[in-house]
Amino acid sequence: MDLFHVLSDEDEKRSRLDRRLAQLALDDVDFVVNASISEMAARAGVSPPTITRFCRRLGCKGYPDFKVQLARLAYVGLRYVKPDVPAETxxxxxxxxxxxxxxxxxxxxxxxxxxxxxxxxxxxxxxxxxxxxxxxxxxxxxxxxxxxxxxxxxxxxxxxxxxxxxxxxxxxxxxxxxxxxxxxxxxxxxxxxxxxxxxxxxxxxxxxxxxxxxxxxxxxxxxxxxxxxxxxxxxxxxxxxxxxxxxxxxxxxxxxxxxxxxxxxxxxxxxxxxxxxxxxxxxxxxx
CATH class of the missing domain: 3.40.50.10490 (Glucose-6-phosphate isomerase like protein; domain 1)
Structure with missing residues (x-):
């Protein structure tokens, strides 16, 4: 599973809450990889069970598995998660x-x-x-x-x-x-x-x-x-x-x-x- 594509959800098939949690993870990969489920829940303003259900909806076994999959994104390189695009015109x-x-x-x-x-x-x-x-x-x-x-x-x-x-x-x-x-x-x-x-x-x-x-x-x-x-x-x-x-x-x-x-x-x-x-x-x- 490529968690980046799942979290990106370019087709916007997930709920607003799931998209918000996904964006939180993409915005601060290092924090999520090192945070407990309680810390993640506190930052997101939700309960720990909500985090667990979110992880399972993504196809992960739970929060620990979600963190493992997220860490793999950092291994490839965070610039391939959040690329810097200073020039567009x-x-x-x-x-x-x-x-x-x-x-x-x-x-x-x-x-x-x-x-x-x-x-x-x-x-x-x-x-x-x-x-x-x-x-x-x-x-x-x-x-x-x-x-x-x-x-x-x-x-x-x-x-x-x-x-x-x-x-x-x-x-x-x-x-x-x-x-x-x-x-x-x-x-x-x-x-x-x-x-x-x-x-x-x-x-x-x-x-x-x-x-x-x-x-x-x-x-x-x-x-x-x-x-x-x-x-x-x-x-x-x-x-x-x-x-x-x-x-x-x-x-x-x-x-x-x-x-x-x-x-x-x-x-x-x-x-x-x-x-x-x-x-x-x-x-x-x-x-």
Whole structure:
């Protein structure tokens, strides 16, 4: 049973009293989880038996069971019970998104390990082949973007977003390969397994992830990104902008490390686009 959906009662099928008691529970989960039935009844202005009957109407065995179910809401996170929605109009949403993106980039600049960034770029530029491992949405997007940035600089790179394929590629990795992994939480244990396989084979690995995480511990070079998430669960994570900025930094450093190779590849791509699509060189390199 998902008690949150039961308490929310968006169809308003319950009585006014039940809706009031439900709102009391949602408004102060911590109080209810730690309160006795008498304390709950006193705050609600009803009798303890009324509380018991309310809990049973929700599908709970009684008040103790109700508290257990309510505690599970807190375990998932109270922001998923009472989300903070500070922006609603298009103007407010636009300002909120831009402000959070700017803040993510500002915090990244303050915490970025430039030595690790330089080491990662050197490994990528010197690799015979690059494997980029991601999964689960955001990280899949990040490794695909790394592929998009580096192939045009003359790097041989493949991006994979399948855990089983990543494990097989790790087991088959040859000398000269460098593996780049992305995990926003740092708790992707399938990626950890890949990194352990690579370490056994002596294949260097680079990860962009949270510091102090299992993924970070299993990698050779860690590009740490530690940004707090806000309470607005409806807003896409601004951490994406920080990760994309790191990818751009790596691409720029890789390009500068071998300008002749990068220039030759970029010019070949641009020549194809100008002759077939654009007619001149003013458009972006890609679409």
């Amino acid at each position: 298009p103007g407010e949403v636009a300002a909120d998104i831009i402000a959070n993106a700017q803040n993510a980039l500002f915090q990244l600049q303050r915490q970025l390990d430039l030595s690790a960034l330089e080491t990662a770029a050197r490994l990528l530029r010197g690799a015979d082949f690059i494997q980029a491992f991601g999964a689960s949405g955001n990280s899949a997007m990040i490794v695909n973007e790394l592929h998009n940035r580096l192939f045009r600089l003359g790097c041989r790179i493949n991006a994979s977003n399948d855990h089983n394929m990543n494990a097989m590629l790790s087991a088959a990795a040859q000398p000269g390969t460098v593996v780049f992994g992305s995990s926003f939480t740092g708790r992707d244990m399938a990626l950890v397994h890949c990194l352990e396989l690579l370490r056994e084979r002596g294949v260097p690995s680079i990860v962009i992830t949270q510091s102090g995480s299992p993924v970070a511990a299993a990698a050779d070079v860690v590009l740490a990104v530690d940004l707090p998430e806000g309470r607005n669960i409806f807003r896409p994570t601004a951490t994406r902008y920080a990760y994309l900025a790191v990818i751009d930094m790596l691409a720029n450093l890789v390009a500068y490390a071998d300008r002749s190779t990068a220039l030759r590849t970029l010019r070949g791509i641009k020549q194809e686009l100008v002759s077939r699509r654009d007619g001149d060189d003013r458009q972006l390199l890609g679409d």
